Amino acid sequence: MKLVAGNIYVHKDQLDGLDPMVKEAVREALQLTPITDWSDFDLVRYTDKLDEFSFLSYSSFLEDAFPRLLKSHKVQLSKRSVSFRDYRDSSNPPILHRKELFSVFDSELLEKWSALTLALEEVGAFDEPLKIGFQNQWVKTLHAKGFYVDGHHLLPLANQDSLVDRITLIESNGSMVQRHLTALTRYALSAPVQQLIRCGLLMKESSFFDYGCGRGDDLRALLDNGYQAGGWDPHFANEQVIYEADVVNLGFVLNVIEDPLERSLALKKALKLAQKVLSVGVMVANENNVSGTPYADGVLTSRQTFQKYFSQQEFIDYLFAQTGLMPFPVAPGICLLFKDEDVEQRFLLGRQTSRSVVAEGFHYRREQRIRERVPRPRAVKQSIFEANRELLDELWEQTLILGREPMPEELLNLSQLIDVFGSLKRAFKLNWNNQNATEFELASKQRLEDLTVYFAMEKFRQQRPYKDQPTRLKTDVKYFFGSLRSAQDAGFSLLKSVPDLKSLWEDAKRGAECGVGFFDESTDQYFIPADKLSFQQPIVRACVGCAAALYGDAASSSLIKVHIRSSKVTFLTYDDFYGKPIPLLVQRVKINLKTLRMDVFTYDGPFTPIPLLEKSRFLSEGDQGFLEQFNFDIRLREEGFFEHEFDVLSFETIQKFLHDACLQISGFDLLLVDKAPDVGAPCGRYLMFRDFFLCGETQAKFQIFNLPKQVETYRAYYLLAKNVLDPLIDYFGPIKLTYGFCGSKLRPLIKKRVSHDRDQHASFEKKRNGEFVCSRGGAACDFIVEHEDMYEVAEWVAGNTPVDRLYFHGSDRPIHISYKLVPDGEFYQVEESDSGKQLTKKLIFS
Incomplete structure (x- = not known):
């Protein structure tokens, strides 16, 4: 049996020895799960409230020094609910320490496990328990100490270089999700230009023109970072030459033109300049920005400037009516108009192409293999595969990315492959004979799903057929579907499944079970971090894709909420989703898929930003941070x-x-806190700090200003109130404090004999030499509940609170209690002998 942070862990072979009430609760919880075979779990985790139970399955429980958690079934008896979590594909699963605490195994195993634990304790591996519960952090902790575990042996790392390499590898690859932003300073660019870079449409080799560039902030940032950029503005840069470019931006220009004809001419002029793509940005109406005096089709602001606020659908309809081109939203108020069909198709295909988890996993292992490669002696003959492993691994990685064999024109190192192997066919054959076939099957399945979602979105947009397709897409269609018609049928079939709430619910549940989202059982709402959208099941991706056709680039939000019951999707944007423990909501965009209505809510000004709590629910254990x-x-x-x-x-x-x-x-x-609270501040729910600091006969008699000097003391008394006295007052009613904190001025006036180095009334106060007055820590007080038998009060406190020490002096006298973070739970009765000497003995309550 093992106790960790209030959770009790029991091996399945120990269940028969549990208390009958606990055993019955475990049995009841197990019946609610789909577990039918005793081998499907190893441990049971529960709390003393006997409401939440988890049945945990680990990898090679006996063989692995630190078994990885594979599966977890969590049961809440009060709600009769069961949730499942699958960690088998996790890049950073929870792990188990101290196996020797499960004493159902033979002495030889227990001795081996105990020896490893002892060795780890000696090097300080368990010094920070909050940092070692997951595999990657545990390995990093060991390496930081200069050790690694081989089997059940703790061994020193060979050299400092390998230590650095291993740690760097963990830090950079602990998450399959890479969240690096562009090298450009983000605040220096407008939202439309950021989206062009994010979508891969604006690159340093592209020509860029900003039509209506204002004061030129975007241009300066782009030029400083090596982009080819120019611009023109009627007020600030009207002397500049207007010229055609690959990418043209018309950012927040249309919304300030009050004349509809002039507005239309500006749009058409910008479109004429764009050779490949035009980005158009306008102000979008939300709950708190449409204010001012009505004027034409917009408003005059308090600064006497014109603003036209568009709804998202109005904006899309306007662009289509004016240009005849299909607008593609990438964010609220930002749309793209493509002049080049090839670029348009690549953009759309890229939006539905997920990062291949299989390929990324292989790439990580490949990099690790290269780092740890040991040169072979010349005398050792290698197979053709091993001799050319690096070249073949590169080919295999490309195969996994595509989900099929690459065509010759898709390989940058084609000539090298033919020089080494004679033909591309032979190189492929070597890989098929030596690489992991299951790996390829998973990668191929993922690529098929990407393409199906792409064609589903093409059908949803009711898009005109393209005259031609990019070569890679043609190859994909032929390999995965056989024909374009079959690909379109597969997309349509997926699109028709989106309104099927049962299928959507099942796909959302599966995503949550794999750790790429959070499913709220009480509301049937599924939350997806925007950067994990590509890891979702196809129906979920198609559902969000339909909403994104109106919203824009889903990746520009932070968190996506799928309302399964009501067929709505909400895109939530936070001020710093990954960088803050409690990020604040700055924008909420809700899309009704039945009516295609989009509502935008912006949290600024009088609208209080909503904090996101328990953010770890939405993260995967492999995520950095x-x-x-x-x-x-x-x-x-x-x-x-x-x-x-x-x-x-x-x-x-x-x-x-x-x-x-x-x-x-x-x-x-x-x-x-840096500064202690005011003595009149609340200390728990019923008391104030002054109640503890300015109480007792001696303090009242001498009017001692008895305040702590250490902030830790305030915190200790807060914890005493919160954990012991608040529950006590809830049960018995008001109490009278007779003795609380004892500071340096009060201490010499206490006449009764006190061992100050063990007197928790001093809490965390310090002597002049910096040592604590009391070595025990925590905080203490004496109190009485009037008209109550104090024995009954003491018995209740001992049985219902995490009290540290309790001293009972008699049924009508105050009792002494203390609290600290790791309570000793010791109870004593104090009696006075005939000679006046105090006698202390252990008190055992019935």
């Missing part, structure tokens, strides 16, 4: 934050809640 977020969310829950009722939930109210607990947010951690 997951562990920090996960631990932050645990800390917030331990503080009782989620049981607190807020009148208005905002970042400011969160900060106030934490400040009352003497805490502040620092990065992804909760640290002590």
